[in-house]
Structure formats: C-alpha cells, structure tokens
Amino acid sequence: MTELPPVPAPRKAGRRTARLVDIAEAVGVHTSTVSRVLNGDPAQSVRPEIYDKIWRTARQQGYRPNALARALKRRHTGALAFVIPLLRNPIWVRLQRGALQRASERGYAVMIMEDEMDQAQPPSTYRYLVDESRADGLLVATSLRIPAHAEGSTAGLLAVPHVYVNRRGPVRGNDVVMDEPAAVRLFLDHVAALGHRRIALIDGPVEVDTVHRRALAARRACAARGLQLTVLHADVTEEGGWEAIQRLLRRGAATGRALPTACAVGSLNQMFGVMAALRGAGLAVPESMSLVSLDEDECLAFLDVPVTSVAMPLAELGSAAVDALIARIDAQDTADVMICEPMNLIHRDSVARPPGS
Amino acid sequence: MTELPPVPAPRKAGRRTARLVDIAEAVGVHTSTVSRVLNGDPAQSVRPEIYDKIWRTARQQGYRPNALARALKRRHTGALAFVIPLLRNPIWVRLQRGALQRASERGYAVMIMEDEMDQAQPPSTYRYLVDESRADGLLVATSLRIPAHAEGSTAGLLAVPHVYVNRRGPVRGNDVVMDEPAAVRLFLDHVAALGHRRIALIDGPVEVDTVHRRALAARRACAARGLQLTVLHADVTEEGGWEAIQRLLRRGAATGRALPTACAVGSLNQMFGVMAALRGAGLAVPESMSLVSLDEDECLAFLDVPVTSVAMPLAELGSAAVDALIARIDAQDTADVMICEPMNLIHRDSVARPPGS
C-alpha cells in the first residue's frame, strides 16, 4: 500500500460526457424522443425496439442528464441550501445528518452555508442562493438572535421558500421546532419526583430562540409545581458553563439562600464546564447536585459520573425541516411544525434524591 | 443508470426574477451589451451614460445572474462537492469549516454529501455529481477503507477532478493529508523525555489510512528510540476505547508483561472510553498511565483530569484541500499536499513521569 503507481494525471482529454443528442444520433431518433423515453413520459409511445435501443445506448454511453440544463428548463434546481452555524456542539451534526438523509431520499442535494456564530448574518443574506437559482429554498438554522432577525431582514426572505429550523422566525408558518417545553418538563418531573424543590437551568444566551422557549417553559412548569427556579444564561462553551456555576455559587453566598439541588444544562459544551466547576467547588454529583444534560451524547455515559440526559429528536427535526421546505417549494401547505418524538430521559447516574432527604 | 434522478415537482408561478433581457429592454440596448457591462468585460466600450443606466437598472431591479444559465454556458458550476462522513467526532466539523470558508473566499459553493461510516460507498459513486454538472470537482473524505478503494472503484474517479482529504487515494498526486508522523513524534518525544519506555497507541481500524500512517510512524519512531510499542485498533467510539483498554489489561495479565505507562488515543470518542476503563481498572491518570489525545477539543481541558493533546491543523487541511481541488479543476499542478503547521502539543495534566521513577 505504501508504493502505489505514479499518477498518470488523466485529466479528461476532450472526451465530453454524453448528451441527449449523442444518443439520439446513435439511435436515429430525435432528442425529444430520447428525453421522453428516458424520463418515462407515459404520453410518449415508441416501438419496443427503439425503446430498448435508447436505453441500451444511454447506458452504454454512461449518459447522465445535465442537471444545469434540466434545472434551467424546469425552473427547479433540486438543491436546498442549509444555512447553519458549524459548531462543535453535536446537535448540529445530528440535525445536519437528518436533513441530508431526507433530502437525498427526496432527490434533493443540500448545499451548506456556514453562518458563523459570532458574526451571524441576517437570514435574508442568503436569499441570493434562490435568486440565482442555485437552490430552490432555504433551511435557516442561523444562530442570529431574534431581535436582529426581526428588524428589516424579514422582508427579503419572505419572497423565497424557506423554513426556520430549531428556531422561530419573525412570522408564523415557517418554523420547524422541537418540543422544548416537553424536554424541560421531562427533566422537572424526574427531579421533582425525587424531592427536589430548588432547580437551576443553565443555558445559552436568552436571545437564542430555543433557549428562550426553554426558559419560559421552565418558569411556567416550576410555577405550576411550586418549585423555585434559577435560570442562568451563559455562552455555549465550556467556559460559559463553568462561569455560570461560579455565578450561582456567588449568588448563593451573597444572599445566603440555599443552592439549587438539581440543575439542567442546555448544551454538552456547557456541561463539561459545569462539571468542572462543581468538582472545583467540592459539590459532588449527584450527592450535592443532580445534573441533567439537555443535549444527549454518548460520551456522557463514559464520564466520571455518567450524566443523565434528555435525548431530543434532532434527526427527526432535520428531516421534518426538509419535508416542510419541499412542501413550501411545491407551494403546498405552510404551517409551523413541532417535532415531539422521540424524546426520552436517559437515566444514568447524575441524578439522586436531594441532599438530606 | 437504471434510475434517473427523481423528477422534481412543479413549481409555483409568481413574480419572476429579473433577467438580462429585462434590463436590456429597460435601457434600450442588447442583452449582450448588458452582459458585458455587468461582467466588466474590458473589451466592451459603451458610453458612460449607457453604462450608468445599465448598472442603475440592474441594481434597481435586483438583478442576479442566473447561475444555471451561466454555468451551462461557461461549463463551470462554481460548486464543489464534499463527500464526508458526518460523525460526532469534532475533527470533521473543523475540517468542514476550513473547507467551507476557503471555498467561499474563492467563490465556490460547497455541497455536502454524507457518506455513512458503516456503509461507505466507493468514492466513484459520487462522480455523478460532476457528470451531471452539479459540481466541478470532488473533495473526498470518505471513511471507506483502503482495500475497497483500490479495487476497481478507482478508474471512475480519475476522470473527474478530485482530491482525497485526510486520506491517501489509490494513486499519488491527489492527496491532501496532515503530517501524522510528526504528531506521533510530538507525543513520543514528550513522554520519552519523561522516561516512559513502554508505549501504547489506541486508534481506529487499521484499514483507515490516517490510522495506518500513525501506526507506521509510531512503530518506526519507537524502534528508533528503543521504545516498546503496543498498537491497539478499535472502533472510533467510546465503546471502542473502553474495549481496547480491556484488551490491553487482559494481554498484560496473560503474558505477565508490564503494562505500558504512556498511551496516545487517536480520537476524542475513544478517549472517553479509555478514561472510563482506566478509572474502572483503578489505574490513575497520570500516576499509573500518562494519556495524550491525538484529537484536540476544548472539552479536554475541563475533564476530571485535563488531558494533554496534540492539536492538528484541521482547518488548514480543509482549506488546503479546497485550494488543491480548485487547482485541479483549473487543470493546474497536481501534486500531493501535506499540511504540517500548526501542530502543537497542548500541555495539560494527563502526562507525568512513569510510575516508580
């Protein structure tokens, strides 16, 4: 394997790929006939002998329809653009996977546009992809925060088929999201049943829509259950999680109020920071603090103390988003979609009864 | 060839986007003039007044050249296809980022094709993307193992501009890889200097090219330094890492030979399993076993014991791969590329002197 043949650099020597007209000539019919036969046009009738010859020739010449010409004529590119922040956070990977797979099943290619977390562009920036006929529609998973969305950038996008993924856009009817409230309740019910009364939620910046909805759901659910809730917003990084715990501790020390005994963490990255900070503060998990990750990843099972988590339907979200976008491209229904299943609490070892119970 | 691409659905009618002819009519010139002016053709001379009017009208109508028609005529799509296994492993994310960014700088769009780890396709499968004029070239980062590559699947790809990323293809001249031997040496020099003599390398399946090259480099370097090396191949998962350590322990018990005192782990996923297994076996890090990850990720700094790692130039790899592919598309040079920098050992707390020294 180490010594392989030297490369002959076989750049295509003028031999162009087969076209419809090549087949037509070889068979002795018009290109329109070849086109209809190859596309299985039921209205076209040809003698079986010609039919066979067309297929044989096409196969033999390795014919592939030119997607450009076809798209130009059909006014339909068969491509979807996915605007996504490429983060280390595995949720995006799973989401991307689900979307890619479904798109491929439905005969669409997906082009990925990175939208950097730090300098997110308004989604309408990407409209040009549709205007230039590079894509038929936009899957928007940008991390731009809500207020910036709302201001003006809206109008541009509306002219073009698009769907917001895991986020709510400025108008209703184009969103595909997960049931964040259910995830939060899954966590709350679990720890409340064990006797926890003081709860913390550590999550990303409040301007991020998912975070906002989780916080809201947590507040409602805690109010309903008579639980005391502390919400801490921090960067979606290990540092962020670390710093959030510091804040929690400082706040506890300053007010003299007892610390929460159960804590949910919005992202895997933050989780690492949270655990490090807890360890540093001498707070044992789960003895002093129960921990639940709202972001499932297999590595959680292998940590020092395996972390209980809520597994969200991310792949399902991705594929549902693709379906929703294609429906919009085909000018079909246009309603928000919420993906609820499957959503499971994965029991591991980071949750226990509150201390002193 | 049995199945042509799925027939796309019809598209809703509506306000069409501006075309060259719309501008031409509005201005009162021929479309060719508009095209040349808008494309800045230096050979075209036009009165300043017309020039201004063309630009004004184009801007006002929000003209965007139709990428399909343009690509059809120019025989150049401006898109690259990236065949990649979408894994949780963060290396792919970084690689993808580097590639996306560079491609966008060079005016190319990137479409991502997922190639599943489990059922990887021969790279020539994706040739159709170029044959159908969907992309100008292929960035191949498939996880398919070498032997399968070599057999027959080669010929198809050669006809098309492509580059293997982080892998060696079956012929020389189309590979963009990192300096894995240097990474291995960085690890070895570090632990050898501390007095370690018995070394382990836990990595993915040997058929994966990067793994193969790392193992080879490790063997050579250990031989040269008089170190004793154990290489363990395992799945690139947490389980895999866990199981590799079990194997190491069983082997030690069976032969009665002393265990390695320093261990490099090829991927982050495996690292979690390795640490769990070590913990389970009562082997403290770094007192009983020094650990180095060959896969840097920020979370390593926040683990129970922060893990020393070798940071590889992944983003650089991605952008270099894009450059190399574009060079091939432009029929320029065709030589292998090896990315060497930046590559750093990130010192954390998982490496110490060997026990009893």
Added chain:
DNA sequence: TCGTCTAGGACAAAGGTTTGTCTTCGGCTC
C-alpha cells in the same frame, strides 16, 4: 474625396434539456 479605423453596439449561435404542437402513415370504419 476616398478609404480606413475605431468606438459603440447589435446579432446570433451556442450550451443541453424539456415540452407543446405538428406530421406522417397505416389501419379501421362506414
């Protein structure tokens, strides 16, 4: 005055498909 040159454009031919409309011809009915 005639020819030449150049600026300033116009014309038209691609590029490969799709698709609405026509044509031709044999067979059938009446």
Added chain:
DNA sequence: GAGCCGAAGACAAACCTTTGTCCTAGACGA
C-alpha cells in the same frame, strides 16, 4: 374509397447567459 384515428415520432420554441463576429457611423489621414 373517403374520412378518421391513434401510434410513433419529428420540430422547434423555450430556459438565460455568454461570446465570437459583424455592422454602422463618424473621425481621421492621405
């Protein structure tokens, strides 16, 4: 035998740009 019809395909017009070539009128030189 005239008329009609369906089968089997041919024709040609898009789809929107790019680009090689051609045209025209005024300026200029001889």
